[in-house]
Amino acid sequence: MEEEVGIPVPFKYPASDFLLTVSGLLFFLTDVVLDVLAVVSFYRQEAYVFMGMLVFLLLGSSALVQAFSWLWYHYDKDRTETRTESLVKSLRSLKILHVFQMGVYLRYAGVVRISICGFCCGKRYTEGDAVFLTHDLNMLRLIETFSESAPQLVLMLTIIIQRGEVEPITILKALGSVSAIAVSVTMYHRSLRSFLPDKAKQGWCSSVVFFMWNLLLIGPRVAAVALFTSVFPCFIAAHFLSSWMVLFFFVLRLKTDFMESAGGEWLYRATVGLIWYFSWFNVAEGHTRWQSTFYHTWIGVDIGMLCGLWVWQMSKNPPYFELPLDPYVILGIMISLYIAGLCLKVIYYKFCHPKITKLGEVEYHLEPRSEEVPTDGDVVDSGLMNRSRGLTEPVRTYLGPPEPAVRINNRMRNLADNFYS
Incomplete structure (x- = not known):
């Protein structure tokens, strides 16, 4: 009903995203089982x-x-939370769950529960909570x-x-694994899109291009590290630590505030710094063209x-297999x-990529109807200023029944500011 009258819903959580979240949980559980089997196989x-x-x-x-999951729960402890999280917190076992590596499952449980309640009961305001938790899940x-x-x-x-x-x-298995890594990066990219204005929304075509260039950049990087490790296994730790220290130094220079x-x-x-060892991750606000150019040049070299070095070792000491x-x-x-x-x-x-200078915080005021406001429409422009960032955009006001406030994931919003600036 809200979509028919044009009411601006800040975050939408369609059934497709819910299915992707459930699929992500299933893949997460499958990955845990496969990891255990791999450990057992090496032992045998x-x-x-x-x-x-x-x-x-x-x-x-x-x-x-x-x-990270525990720190984010700690930061958000005084804010709106799902009933699943409230139950755990009331039992004072949230920290224990994270100690026993169960915090991510709690987040999945929260998303699944409020999503089902939203779809079954028609509570549209719960979409904000679902998207809030999904943003954190994608980052994790x-x-x-x-x-x-x-x-691995x-x-x-x-x-x-x-x-x-x-x-x-x-080779097909390796391509599948690299593709899974590129899919994770693409899902993170799609979570950032929810902060875009409607007129700047990106379609699936942009996600396909995003997936392809990440696949082509991450694949050679992983393969090159593996080739080097296969002939110089004792030096890969030194290579990683030295590279990570350089990358960590540049992150410090950017003065992040996440x-x-x-x-x-x-x-x-x-x-x-660990992520940069394999792939570019935008953490700075403003134009990062030169930073990205320097990074890709360095990684390419x-x-x-x-x-x-692998080719030199192969020519010097040919392997026993062809x-x-x-x-x-x-x-x-x-x-x-890579090129x-x-x-x-x-x-x-x-x-x-949409050219957006700054993603503003759109404020949604949920007020009851009154006789003093127009009754021929459900939405009016209040003409208010967005005081949170000094923007001059009009604030849209919904003249309808009061509903709970929408949760805004400030962490992911800041990352979206960096990515789309």
Whole structure:
């Protein structure tokens, strides 16, 4: 009914997004099962080094994600919350849940519950709560992707290369894993779109282009690290730490303001350095063309060096198995794919990316009807100024029954400001 009269709903949570969230939970559970099976498989093979590295990645990533989840719950403790979260907090077990790595499941439970209630009972205002929690989930999935999925894929590719199991089926599995990483980045991108004005909304075409250029940039990066690790396993830790320290230094120079505590902000900056090791992540407000150009140039050179060292080692100490392609051809393919990804990224920002200077906070006033206001329409322009940011946009006022206030995820709104500025 609201859509028919043109009432501006700040956040919409369609059934498709709900299905994606439920699918994300199923994939999350499936991934946990597969991780356990992988650990058991390494144990049975007596590959204790690989098993130890995998367990370290799993536990480290889970602890990092749970830390962010707990901090966000702590920041939002005095704000509107779902009944699922209220129940847990009343039992004083929220912190215990995060200690036992169950905080993300609580977030999924909150989204599923309020989504079902909204769809069944027709409570449109619950969409804001659903989107609020979904934004945090997408950010947590992004952190999990680059702290667990990407390093785990590097580990698996390294094992495949060292064992000479480079077959079409393994290549397809690797492509599927890289695609899953690009999908996580794309879902994060789609969550940022909810902060755009209606006239600047992006369609699925832009998401496809966004997915493709991330796939073409992340794939060669992961493959290059895996190739280098397969021949110089003792030096990959030094390469990662030195690269991470440089990236962390540049994050510090940007003076980010994402978290609401000093310790949380340092954790966020360290995490951004980890994400940058694999993919570009916009954390600064304003034009970042030169920063992005410098980053991709540096990563491109690093990919060339890693692959070049691998080619040199292959020519110096040929493997006992036959490679499907000549090492120099593989080097050329890596560089070509990375350049193609850069070209697609330029196309995205040229034709698909909306040019918005600042995303304003639209205030929605929910007031009861009265006889003093027009009755021939449900929406009027109040002519008020958006005082939160000094914008001159008129504020739309809904003349209808009072409803609960809409939750605004300030963390993701700030990231949307950075991405679309």
